[in-house]
Amino acid sequence: MASVWPFALILCVSSAGAHAQSPADLPPAPVPNIVKLPAGVVVEQATPGALPLSLDDAIARGGKRNLQMQLTIQNERLVHGELLTVENSLLPSLTAKGQLEAQQINLAALGFKPGSLAGLGLPVGTIAEIVKVNTASAQMSLDQQLFNAPAYFLYRSAQKAQKAASLTTLNLLDGVTLEVGTQYLLALADASQIENARALERADEVAYEQAKASHEAGVGTNLDELRARVQLQMQQQTLINNENAFAKDKIALNRMIGLPAGQEITLTDTAPYAEYAELSVEDAKKLAYQQRKDLLNLQAQLEVAAQARKAVRAEYLPVVSFSGYYGVLGEIGSLYHGVFAATGKVSVPVFQEGQLRGERQVADAQVVALRQQIESLRVSIEQQIRASMLDVEATNQLVKVARSNVDLATQELQDATDRFSAGVDDNLPVVQAQATLAAAQSRLVDTLYQYNQSKLSLARNTGVVESQYKIYLGR
Helix, strand or coil: CHHHCCHHHHHHHHHHCCCCCCCCCCCCCCCCEEEECHHHCEEEECCCCCEEECHHHHHHHHHHHCHHHHHHHHHHHHHHHHHHHHHHCCCCEEEEEEEEEEEEEECCCCCCCHHHHHHCCCCCCCCCCEEEEEEEEEEEEEEEEEECHHHHHHHHHHHHHHHHHHHHHHHHHHHHHHHHHHHHHHHHHHHHHHHHHHHHHHHHHHHHHHHHHHHHHCCCCHHHHHHHHHHHHHHHHHHHHHHHHHHHHHHHHHHHCCCCCCCCEEECCCCCCCCCCCCCHHHHHHHHHHHCHHHHHHHHHHHHHHHHHHHHHHHHCCEEEEEEEEEEEEECCCCEEEEEEEEEEEECCCCCHHHHHHHHHHHHHHHHHHHHHHHHHHHHHHHHHHHHHHHHHHHHHHHHHHHHHHHHHHHHHHHHHHHHHCCCCCCHHHHHHHHHHHHHHHHHHHHHHHHHHHHHHHHHHCCCHHHHHHHHHCC
16 A cells, blocks of 8 residues: 555755756746737736746846835825935026017106107107007026025035935835745745645545544545545645645735736746855845945935034025026117126025024934934844844744655655554554644744745845845755
């Protein structure tokens, strides 16, 4: 009877993870069905065939098609637009204007009557009461702030805000990488559970057929047949639950990477297992302080607040500006003459002490609050790194123990099967050994998933998950 139990298959599936086809065995990938909507919105619709998807492909798609990533990128564009607006306030404003004008003026209504003209010694009738004038003018206007310290520091603050927005995008990219990678590993764990359940189901079918044949031949009992049938049906229930979990986790993965929920995907990778190259806590902290985008983002926000505080303090200083224009003006068909104006202005705040003091207190409070957040985050980073390292070490040991348990449970099942085949014992020990093996296999899959997920979390906590997740997973 030992030959009917696929021990080698069960053990292989438990150790290696989900079965995956090699690229050469996979069918040609379907062409994506992409629909472009107004305003540059792109929607990908489901294709008839299954889409081969590796871990790298999933992470790359998540970085481009995840909704939160797209929204953050648009926010970065918004901040850049605000920077251009602030920058323009420091540049000269040059405006060109041309104008044609037709006028009809009633001089009599303005007080120019014949009697008044005679009183001035002018002959009556030399000036008509109704005058028509057609004029043309062209001029160039210039507005320039010569000295405006608050505007300059606000411009510097906007530059730092653009840097902070960029770091926000990178921080979200790290988060998306962790989420997509974790979800892909979870789907691989589901696939491994399905393979294990199918292997056990096949073994239970053989055991049931043997118990049934023994009962019909009169060398077995009805209890053995019933017990084997119950075990088979329980394993079928487990398989159904695992397939359902696998389907739902693939839908969740599709959502994360911007694929339609109905798009069928084929996971082409297997669950990786590699010993983690231990990194000291101090080295991990140093790396995190240099690479963690959330920490760098807070530091950039501190620079934004510092520049804004300088702008508030500079509001006491005078603002020097210049405006003027030069052009030509004349009657159409006649002579034109140059016209110009030049104005220099100095503005000094006088009775605004309350407002300026309030703005200064707000700016100071923002700076202090950001410094407190930075120090708190540095402490949290150390706590997260230490916790992640403990998780990595513990789950690695759990994987080793789980593998040993699978080997022991496999041997136990082999022995129980041999005793039942020899007629020494009934099939109760066989059923119990099957349940023990199924639990050991399930635990191995879970601990392998937890081990890989803890390594991804450690990479996230050190700020390198997006660039070094392959190294941490041992791929």
